Amino acid sequence: xxxxxxxVVVFLRLVNANVCSIGAQALGPVNLKGRSFLTLxxxxxxxxxxxxxxxxxxxxxxxxxxxxxxxxQGKSIAMIFEKRSTxxxxxxxxxxxxxxxxxxxxxxxxxxxxxxxxxxxxxxxxSGLSDIVLARVNSHTTLEELxxxxxxxxINGLSxxxxxxxILADFLTLQEHYGSLSGLTISWIGDGNNxxxxxxxxxxxxxVHLRVATPKGYDPDSSIIQEAQRLSKQHGTQFLLTSDPVExxxxxxxxxxxxxxSMGQEEEKKRRxxxxxxxxxxxxxGSVAKPDWTFLHCLPRKxxxxxxxxxxxxxSLVFPEAxxxxxxxxxxKLVVIMVELLTEDPH
Numbered sequence: 001x002x003x004x005x006x007x008v009v010v011f012l013r014l015v016n017a018n019v020c021s022i023g024a025q026a027l028g029p030v031n032l033k034g035r036s037f038l039t040l041x042x043x044x045x046x047x048x049x050x051x052x053x054x055x056x057x058x059x060x061x062x063x064x065x066x067x068x069x070x071x072x073q074g075k076s077i078a079m080i081f082e083k084r085s086t087x088x089x090x091x092x093x094x095x096x097x098x099x100x101x102x103x104x105x106x107x108x109x110x111x112x113x114x115x116x117x118x119x120x121x122x123x124x125x126x127s128g129l130s131d132i133v134l135a136r137v138n139s140h141t142t143l144e145e146l147x148x149x150x151x152x153x154x155i156n157g158l159s160x161x162x163x164x165x166x167i168l169a170d171f172l173t174l175q176e177h178y179g180s181l182s183g184l185t186i187s188w189i190g191d192g193n194n195x196x197x198x199x200x201x202x203x204x205x206x207x208v209h210l211r212v213a214t215p216k217g218y219d220p221d222s223s224i225i226q227e228a229q230r231l232s233k234q235h236g237t238q239f240l241l242t243s244d245p246v247e248x249x250x251x252x253x254x255x256x257x258x259x260x261x262s263m264g265q266e267e268e269k270k271r272r273x274x275x276x277x278x279x280x281x282x283x284x285x286g287s288v289a290k291p292d293w294t295f296l297h298c299l300p301r302k303x304x305x306x307x308x309x310x311x312x313x314x315x316s317l318v319f320p321e322a323x324x325x326x327x328x329x330x331x332x333k334l335v336v337i338m339v340e341l342l343t344e345d346p347h
Contacts, residue, residue, distance in 0.1 A: 030044075032051075035153060036147050036153045037153065037154070037156060038154065038162065039161070040162075040198055040201045043205075044205070048171075048205055048206060051331055052168065054334075055168065055328045055331040058327050058331055059172075062098060069098075069099060071099050071100065071334060072099040072101035075101040075131045076102045076104060076129070077131065078126045078133045079092055079105050080135040081108070081136045082113065082135075086299075087322055088136055088165070088325070091325035092157070092329055099334060104130065113142065119146055123145070124151075126150065127151040132152055132153050132154075133146065133150065133154050135156065136158045138159075140159035140162065142159070155329075159194060161221070162194050162198050162201070163197075163198050164202075165325065166198065166298050167195070167202050168328035168332070169324040170256070170296055170298070171208075173320050173321040173324050177294060177320075182206065182207030183208075185210075186209070186256060187210075187212075187249045187254065188213065188214075188248070188256050188257070189248055189256070190258050190276070191214060191276075193220075193258060196258070197220055197224050200212075200220060200224055200227070200228035201227065203228075203237065203239075204228070204234070204235040204239065205235060207236075210237070211252060213249075214243065215279065217275065218276075225241065245278060246285070246288055249285050249286070250288045252289045252293060253289070253290050253293055254295070255285060255286060255293060255296070256297070257306055258297065258298055260302070260304065260305060261302075276304070280304055281295065281306040282307050282309065283307075293315060294315050295316045296318060297311070297316075
């Protein structure tokens, strides 16, 4: 169809062109075809900006213009879920289906990854049965093992170290709300976890300042701190680490938190809630932020993390943020397996 051809042309320009622009900002060449997506640490500024640009374009074409774009017709995705998730499962299944592909959901009861079958064998089997794998796993090393032995791209749906698809959704949400990302200040107030790690690997590359407050003993990974400091220096942004939530929130555009008790940490709940006392985000927290401050949370949310007054206020972007998981996760799959479309002559 005509709209199908137009979209292929957009992707040809996006992935293969030497220069593409987002607003007035010129971008350099990118090469995303066939690459796995384990962490945004492995992606350059221009590559991340391209991903956000095309995610927004997909959303506009499909949601607002009602275009039908079966770009993944005949393709299948194997979805490995060692950890349950409303947003990751729904965004993957609906997004892949909207593009004409077929999602296959595999729980730990279905696939027994690394138990009844080694990761090596699983990677080789799925490479022959599907076109791409999304894996939501307990250990990041599982993803690295899959990548080593798979002949198809692997996407990180969450690991103990990173959550890159969430961060793309967060930055798309902020880009839509503020119009531009460069110069924004994000304040993370909470646990030094996988979501924070992905913010730390991404913010500076987008010209975003990052202020982080974690309780003592809940700091982010030391090697990731070192890389974030290097990236901040390279891109001329500010990176602050503190244990004071008010200091982190001061002068910020965006306040962000996440669950204090992740899956697998239930036995630590009482101790964690005690250790995070004073870290709940409230309107009082926002009083030291900039007048236009907004709030993000990747969900599911507990009230001790953020009160209802903030969570359900007009400042809260959590529900557009949740929806944007579909458009960014759709894009990440589309880019890495569209070899045929990207090498065809659209005419």
